[in-house]
Amino acid sequence: MSIEDDIARVEEHIREIEQRIEHLLGVISQAEESGLPTERPRAFLVVLKQTLGLSRDHLARLLADQLTQGSR
Numbered sequence: 001m002s003i004e005d006d007i008a009r010v011e012e013h014i015r016e017i018e019q020r021i022e023h024l025l026g027v028i029s030q031a032e033e034s035g036l037p038t039e040r041p042r043a044f045l046v047v048l049k050q051t052l053g054l055s056r057d058h059l060a061r062l063l064a065d066q067l068t069q070g071s072r
Contacts, residue, residue, distance in 0.1 A: 003066050010059045017052045024048065 024045050031038045 003062060003069065007059065007062050007066065010055060010062060014052065014055050014059065017048055017055060021045065021048050021052065 024041055028038050028041050028045065031041065
């Protein structure tokens with residue numbers, strides 16, 4: 001797998017996580033409006049945000065590696 005393939009895969013992963021976060025925020029909002037508990041979805045939201053941060057870090061490393069390889 002090339003570095004370009006890795007970058008594309010991580011970018012797609014980031015988009016998927018962002019979509020899941022948006023959906024989950026809607027779920028939390030609806031639950032709050034209905035008076036339902038939100039502890040579990042909020043805990044999952046924290047995990048998704050942490051995963052998003054790690055994925056963005058991974059993408060940054062891949063892009064840096066790509067630049068390094070390109071300058072050789």
